[in-house]
Amino acid sequence: MTAMTTAEQSAVSDWLTDHLAGAGPVLSSEKFSGGQSNPTYRLTTPDTTYVLRRKPPGVLLKSAHAVDREFRVQRALAGSNVPVARMYALCENDNVIGSAFYIMEEVQGRIFDDPRLPELAADQRAAIMDEMNCVLAAVHDIDLSATGLADYGPTGNYCQRQLDRWTTQYHTTQTGDLPAMTALIDWLGDNMPDDDGQRTLVHGDYRLDNLLFAPEGTNCRAVLDWELSTIGHPFADLASVIMQWQMPPGREGRGLAGVDRAALGLWSDQQFIDAYCQRRGLKPIRNFNFYLAFCYFRMGAILQGVKKRALDGNASDPDRALRLGAHVPEFARQGLEAAKGAG
DSSP, X not given: OOOOOHHHHHHHHHHHHHHSXXXXXXXXXXXXXXXXXXXXXXXXXXXXXXXXEXXXXXXXXXXXXOHHHHHHHHHHTTTSSSOOOOEEEEEOOTTTTSSOEEEEEOOOOBOOSOTTOTTSOHHHHHHXXXXXXXXXXXXXXXXXXXXXXXXXXXXXXXXXXXXXXXXXXXXXXOXXXXXXXXXXXXXXXXXXXXXXXXXEEEOSSOOGGGEXXXXXXXXXXXXXXXXXXEEEOHHHHXXXXXXXXXXXXXXXXXXXXXXXXXXXXXXXXXXXXXXXXXXXXXXXXXXXXXXXXXXXXXXXXXXXXXXXHHHHTOOSSHHHHHHHHTTHHHHHHHHHHHXXXXX
């Protein structure tokens, strides 16, 4: 972990004392490792710890790293069936530490980076997958009006909006010609499904390592990293889970490709999809591979942005950012493979 600068820590300490009743001075700060989005720190005070999440420094893409939206959605979900950390305070004044930030509760728990879950017994692995499925269904069943989130995203075709947005961001951060990505973008545009009217809260980056589980047991304590959340089509979140599992195993891929899931007590893709549909009372999903191809495209575009931030010197973890950015061609290739199975 890396601390904030002395000046930043002092400024946060003063701001926290003024904006959060009972907060003592910040004695130390430590940066959580691994993330490639909004830098996140543990703040230690005399009585407790907090988590600070901020926009990264430097020139950023329009609408990216929206910590104000992260703060809003998690505060709105408090008390719902979707577990989230408690939100304490939002600072939108860039002059305090150079970028906007928010303060939230530090939830104690475990994050599993490897979906093979080697540290758990087979029955616990199945229980983790079931909990992951249950929480995803809960996200999509949130009452937008009751939580004040009805205006959290625009109306209309979510996938088309996302395709337009991430195509623009991909071209803005492009560092070389990638014909497969161009072909995938074209295919998605030519095969966009009709808007079926489904409009739910979507997380935008739902995967195992964005869930915080209890220190002991298999219940989810908090869903993390809401940066890409909006109102959209729920099948994109579902396909995001399946896409991640089709990646190679290990720290970088964090997938299940080639893994004998049954032997480990892990669910198959179809088991996860069927359980989700059953929980939400849905019929079998038609044209699921479109959403899968879409998720490969979006993740490729996101990782291209991560690579560009590393080259520009703005990445949270530059070395890892470059390694992740090297996988953009593979995401484009697998997106085209998924497209072949659409129909």
